[in-house]
Amino acid sequence: MKAYIRSTSCISPQKSFDHEIFYQQPVEYTNNFLAVIEPDYTSIFDIKQLRRMSRIMRMGLAPAIRSVQEAGLESVDAIITGTAYGCMEESEKFLKKIIELDETMLSPTPFIQSTHNTVGAQIALFLKCHAYNNTFAHRSFSFEHTVIDAMLLLHENKAKHILTGSADEITEFTFGVLQRFGLYKQEPVSNFDLYTSGTRGSIVGEGAAFFVLSNEVSEMNYARIDDLELLQKTNDIPAIQSWMENFLQKNNLTAQDIDLVITGRNGDFRGQKFYDAIEQSVFSHNTIINYKHLCGEYPTSSSFAAWLAANILKMQQLPVCFNKTPDMKQAFKNALIYNFYQGRYHSLILLSAIN
Amino acid sequence: MSERIYIAGIGIISAIGNNTAECLDALEHERAGMDATKYFSTIHANEIPVAEVKLSNEALSIKAGLPRTSTRTMLLCMIAAQEALKDASIKNIDKLKAGFISASTVGGMDKTEKFFNDSFKKNVAGDLHDVVNHECGMTTEIVAGRLQLNTFNATISTACSSSASSIMFAARLIKAGILDVAVAGGVDALAKFTLNGFNTLLILDAQFCKPFDENRNGLNLGEGAGYVTLVSEKVAATLDKDLYCGLKGYANANDAFHQTASSPDGVGSLLAMQGALNAAGLTANDIDYINLHGTGTFNNDLSEGKAIEKLFHPRYPKMSSTKSFTGHTLGASGSIEAVFSCLTVQHNIIFPNLRLETPMHELPYTVEKKFLTDVPVKNVLSNSFGFGGNCTSLIFSKI
Numbered sequence: 071m072k073a074y075i076r077s078t079s080c081i082s083p084q085k086s087f088d089h090e091i092f093y094q095q096p097v098e099y100t101n102n103f104l105a106v107i108e109p110d111y112t113s114i115f116d117i118k119q120l121r122r123m124s125r126i127m128r129m130g131l132a133p134a135i136r137s138v139q140e141a142g143l144e145s146v147d148a149i150i151t152g153t154a155y156g157c158m159e160e161s162e163k164f165l166k167k168i169i170e171l172d173e174t175m176l177s178p179t180p181f182i183q184s185t186h187n188t189v190g191a192q193i194a195l196f197l198k199c200h201a202y203n204n205t206f207a208h209r210s211f212s213f214e215h216t217v218i219d220a221m222l223l224l225h226e227n228k229a230k231h232i233l234t235g236s237a238d239e240i241t242e243f244t245f246g247v248l249q250r251f252g253l254y255k256q257e258p259v260s261n262f263d264l265y266t267s268g269t270r271g272s273i274v275g276e277g278a279a280f281f282v283l284s285n286e287v288s289e290m291n292y293a294r295i296d297d298l299e300l301l302q303k304t305n306d307i308p309a310i311q312s313w314m315e316n317f318l319q320k321n322n323l324t325a326q327d328i329d330l331v332i333t334g335r336n337g338d339f340r341g342q343k344f345y346d347a348i349e350q351s352v353f354s355h356n357t358i359i360n361y362k363h364l365c366g367e368y369p370t371s372s373s374f375a376a377w378l379a380a381n382i383l384k385m386q387q388l389p390v391c392f393n394k395t396p397d398m399k400q401a402f403k404n405a406l407i408y409n410f411y412q413g414r415y416h417s418l419i420l421l422s423a424i425n
Numbered sequence: 426m427s428e429r430i431y432i433a434g435i436g437i438i439s440a441i442g443n444n445t446a447e448c449l450d451a452l453e454h455e456r457a458g459m460d461a462t463k464y465f466s467t468i469h470a471n472e473i474p475v476a477e478v479k480l481s482n483e484a485l486s487i488k489a490g491l492p493r494t495s496t497r498t499m500l501l502c503m504i505a506a507q508e509a510l511k512d513a514s515i516k517n518i519d520k521l522k523a524g525f526i527s528a529s530t531v532g533g534m535d536k537t538e539k540f541f542n543d544s545f546k547k548n549v550a551g552d553l554h555d556v557v558n559h560e561c562g563m564t565t566e567i568v569a570g571r572l573q574l575n576t577f578n579a580t581i582s583t584a585c586s587s588s589a590s591s592i593m594f595a596a597r598l599i600k601a602g603i604l605d606v607a608v609a610g611g612v613d614a615l616a617k618f619t620l621n622g623f624n625t626l627l628i629l630d631a632q633f634c635k636p637f638d639e640n641r642n643g644l645n646l647g648e649g650a651g652y653v654t655l656v657s658e659k660v661a662a663t664l665d666k667d668l669y670c671g672l673k674g675y676a677n678a679n680d681a682f683h684q685t686a687s688s689p690d691g692v693g694s695l696l697a698m699q700g701a702l703n704a705a706g707l708t709a710n711d712i713d714y715i716n717l718h719g720t721g722t723f724n725n726d727l728s729e730g731k732a733i734e735k736l737f738h739p740r741y742p743k744m745s746s747t748k749s750f751t752g753h754t755l756g757a758s759g760s761i762e763a764v765f766s767c768l769t770v771q772h773n774i775i776f777p778n779l780r781l782e783t784p785m786h787e788l789p790y791t792v793e794k795k796f797l798t799d800v801p802v803k804n805v806l807s808n809s810f811g812f813g814g815n816c817t818s819l820i821f822s823k824i
Contacts, residue, residue, distance in 0.1 A: 149679070154560060156582070165541045165618060173468045173621050181622035182685050182812075185530060186561065186582035191813025194679040200696055203679040203815055204590060207529075207582040209562035215579050222597050243544075250553055302578060303570070 071221040073283040075292040075421075076231065077140035079133035080279035080377040081106050082365045087133070089381065092389045096364055099261045102254055103245060104275040104366035123192075124180075126157050126278075130189035130237035134280040135196060138233060141282040141290065147229030148202035150219050151190035152212030152236035154369030159241050160184040189237050189278075202229065210411030212236055213373040214419070217283070217298055224285045235280030236370035245274050253367070253412070255337070264337035264363040272336035275366015279373035281380070293383040293405075293421045295376075297321050301416040307347045310416060314352050314408070317418050325352050329399045330382065332375050334409030335360040336367045341413060348408065357398045359388065372409045372417055379405045383423040427605075427657030430596045432669040432821065433515065434608075434654030435764045436508025438501050439751045440476035440647050443488070444508055449768055452776045453796055457750050459633045459645050465615040473629050475615055476647030476752025491571070494554055496533035497614035497648075499564045501757075505650035506568055510608050513654035514666055521605040521660065524577035525569035526595040527652075528587035528611030530756040532561035535614045564612065577604055582756070584811030585718075586677075587611050589759030589819055592653060593675040599657050606660055610652035610760030619755060620646050626685060634721035634753075636746035637730065637792045639783035644720040647752025651761035669767040673804070673822040674707065676700025680814030686724050687810060691732030694718070697816035698736055698806060705820045711804050712742045712820075714769055716762045717792070718808040719746025719778070720753050729808065730788045741790040743800065745778035759809035759817065766805040766821045773802050 083104035084091040097107065106129050111120055114135050120128065130151070138146060164180035185191075187205040194203050202223065206215040213236040220232040248254060255271040264273060283295070299317050304310060318324060331353050335345045349358055365374040382388055383402055407419040437444065440458025441451035451458070458476040465477055478485070478501060485500035486493045489507070506525065515521070533556070540555040558564065565580040577598060581591045588611025595609035613619070623629050623646060630643035653669075661668055678700060680693025687693070702708060718729050733744070747765050754761055769775060775797040784791035803823045810816045 153582075154562065156561075161618075162541075164622065165538065166545055168538070168617050168621050169542050169545045173617060176621055176625045178622065178625035181618075181625060184618075184622070185584050185812050187584050187811070187813040187815055188684070190583075191679070191684060191815065194681045194814060195684070198681050200679050200681050200692060202677045203583070203813075204581065204594070204677060205583050205815075206579060207532075207561040208565060208578065208580040209560055211579070212562070219594065222601055225601065226597070247540075247551075247553070247556060250550075251557070300577075302566075303575060 071225050073221050073224055073295045075295065075380045076282040076284045076288060076290055077137045078281045078292060078377050078380050079136040080374060081129045081133050082277040082374055083107060083275055084364050096391050100258055102258055102273040104261060104273060106276055124157060124160050124183045126159065126237055126239040127189060127192055130278045131192055131196060133278050134193045134233060134235060137280045137282050138197065141231065143231055145197045145199045146201065146231045146233045146282065148223050148232040149190055149193050149199060150204045150216040150232060150234045152206045152216040152370055153186055153238055154207060154209050154212045155238050156186040156207060157184050157188050158239050158244055162241055162243055210369040210415035211300055213370040214298060214300055214417050217295060220283045230284060230286060232283045233280060234283055235278065236373040237278035238276055238368050238370045240274050240276040240368065261363045265335055265360060267337045268339050270339060272338045272367035275368045275371060277365050277374050279377040291424050292380040293423055295419065296422050297420045299418045303414055305413050307344060310344060311348060311352055314348065321420060323404065325356060328356055328404050328406045329402045330405040331356045331358045332379055332405060332407045333358060333360050334362060336362045344410065357395060359392050369411055372407060375407045375409060376419060379407055379421050383421060427599050427659065429658050430599055430672040431656050431661045432653050432672060432767050433656045433661065433664055434509045434513025435669060435767050436505040436512060437651045437761055437764045438478055438505045439649035439754065439761055440478055441750050443480060452750060455777060455779060455796060457633060457779055459752060467617055467620055469620065469624065472631055474633060474645050476645055477615060478648055496558050497535045498529060498533050498612055499558060499567060501614055501650040502527065502564050502612040503568050503571065506572060506608050506652045509652035509654045510572055515606060515660060516663060518606065522576040523574045523606040524598065524604045525565060525572065525574035526579050526591045526607050526609040527565040528581040528591040528756050529561040529564060530582060530584055530587055530613055531616055531618055532564060533558040534616040534618045538617050574608055583815035584813050585755055586759055586809040586811040586815040586817040587756040588651065589809035589817035590677060592760060592763055592819060593677060593817060595655050596672050596675060599655055605657050607655045608652050609655055611756040612650035613648060613754055613756040615646060615648040628722045630721060633780060634749060635780045636719035636721040636749050636778060637726050637785055638781050639785050641721045641723060641726060643722055645752040647754040649751060649754045649757045649761055651757055651764045653760065653763055668824055670770040670821045671824050672819065674701040674705025674820035676704055677817045680816060682814055685812050687728035689728060691728040693814050693816040694729050694808065694810050695732040695735055697818040698732065701806065701818040701820050707804060709737045710740060712806045713802045714742055714775055714805045715744040716766050716805060716807040717744050717746040718810045719748055721748065727787060730785060734788060743775045743793045745776050745793045747776050749779035762807050763819060766807045769802050769805055770821055770823050773800055774798050775800050
């Protein structure tokens with residue numbers, strides 16, 4: 071099953087909404103907390119609409135709507151959203167009020183805007199789209215599942231243009247809780263030094279990226295998603311290596327055919343061995359870039375990587391923050407994203423350039 | 426790849442019973458599950474009835490074989506999913522591509538509330554064990570691991586249609602050959618979060634709910650879990666037991682009207698029902714029973730009712746809302762009602778819609794008030810509609 075990426079848009083802790091990150095140096099964060107840079111939304115929403123939107127609604131809807139507009143469409147045949155945490159800010163707001171006010175005198179607004187399907191539903195409402203609408207909330211596979219669902223719909227001939235993507239937000243409170251779990255570093259680390267920090271934990275991020283996936287050939291297409299494979303539970307390095315080799319073989323590719331490997335390296339020393347192992351074996355002769363110094367670590371960060379890959383394949387150019395290396399190929403034909411989350415939820419997304 | 430999808434096993438835990446047999450008995454004898462709360466604590470306990478599962482977390486944990494500290498959500502999920510898998514009695518499942526597709530609206534919220542109470546009222550750090558399983562996907566991950574359903578796991582969260590959507594997604598995974606077997610459904614436990622949420626929206630009935638009644642006054646919140654074991658044709662052929670029915674059609678559509686209200690003419694529900702009929706290759710005349718979404722709110726029942734009128738007029742099948750027994754179990758309601766739909770096909774029975782006094786004046790038909798036996802039930806339509814306009818309809822058919 072394959073799908074063309076007709077359009078894509080992303081809001082992240084970098085200036086990504088207008089692709090500035092491709093031409094400018096990234097934004098530095100020194101407090102382990104990478105919050106999204108919200109663009110001027112008034113090109114998409116009017117002030118009245120904006121006033122009624124929660125933060126995750128704004129950051130989710132904007133790239134979703136822009137993707138649809140950029141694809142030259144009025145609407146789509148399906149809307150599929152992924153979110154691991156759901157609407158954290160509104161959920162926390164409502165929970166705190168329940169506790170503070172002892173279950174009385176509560177305002178319904180944060181509850182209404184707390185459900186995991188809020189972003190997907192609001193996109194449908196905005197586009198007046200009555201089509202298939204689904205929301206996945208399965209930890210670090212939430213984004214990948216939207217792509218699988220979309221590919222199934224294309225395969226079933228149920229849809230031509232499908233809006234897929236993910237949105238996850240972080241709050242100070244949740245950051246504090248997750249830091250206690252050891253997910254994030256205890257000492258402040260600059261995102262520029264993430265990969266050399268060598269300590270426990272990563273830096274937190276958030277973001278939303280959306281894609282119009284289509285089965286139609288078009289000059290507008292950014293790239294094609296050729297395959298996607300998931301491995302939920304293993305920490306066995308040889309098993310991961312052979313899983314990758316089988317994946318390449320299944321797609322009639324060898325490691326040399328992969329012009330760009332994008333890995334989810336996140337600066338947590340506990341996960342380094344997985345990335346080290348594949349970089350020293352399967353992909354020992356490949357150009358490899360990492361993306362989490364740009365967007366931070368969060369369960370649906372692979373959608374940021376997919377946005378990055380789609381743009382690199384379309385522009386045939388890396389963002390300026392990635393140095394050219396002597397062995398880098400002249401053209402990027404095939405790109406592979408490898409990410410995992412907390413030693414589980416391994417995912418491979420294979421993309422190829424259109425020409 | 427499989428053209429047809431069959432239901433080989435069912436499992437349920439709800440306010441009317443801790444397994445399928447107990448629930449069926451309660452349905453037959455018109456015993457509703459609403460009551461004063463015993464295990465769930467809220468200041469609204471004396472004003473608002475809820476449909477609580479009649480077991481403590483300790484008792485549930487023994488039944489589930491999971492630690493006592495587990496979220497109630499996870500315990501309910503494990504118990505019903507385990508029943509559905511066992512019931513299917515699939516041989517050599519370890520050699521099959523077996524997955525678990527679950528759904529939930531608030532995940533491990535029951536324990537998260539304790540964590541927030543500690544953090545914001547008692548000003549202590551809060552026990553991390555209380556939030557470790559907060560995410561909807563955590564329940565799925567742990568239960569799938571216990572049941573060894575590891576080929577593919579997913580969690581869907583489309584508000585009150587979540588577990589109908591998970592059954593639909595599971596069926597499509599089997600049709601595409603990604604899975605041979607899928608245990609699919611959903612779960613939600615009672616939580617202050619949802620009770621107060623619905624209460625602020627003024628849609629909780631202070632009495633036992635009266636779906637599709639002229640004088641209905643809101644829903645009763647419930648809790649529970651329902652799962653079905655879906656199998657491919659190939660797996661079905663290897664089973665020594667009778668299949669419940671086939672999952673013949675399904676569709677998902679969006680009302681695109683309002684975040685929490687349904688459109689007056691039920692655009693989304695009509696599209697979902699019509700889509701499911703099309704997918705099944707059936708017409709409205711082929712449907713013998715509709716398990717209504719029927720929450721008991723003024724808005725839902727009118728919207729759903731109008732959509733049914735548009736699609737079925739002038740020949741109406743029997744219909745009822747079993748939420749008059751179980752309350753509205755949110756992320757579990759679609760799959761709990763899928764289990765009930767399988768039972769109506771299996772036994773040729775129709776479940777009553779409790780407490781109906783005055784039929785809605787806007788509708789030219791009314792719902793079934795009595796438990797009926799010996800009614801030929803070939804095709805059942807099960808509706809699940811939710812916040813955010815998410816509408817999913819499923820059709821279960823006699824083989």
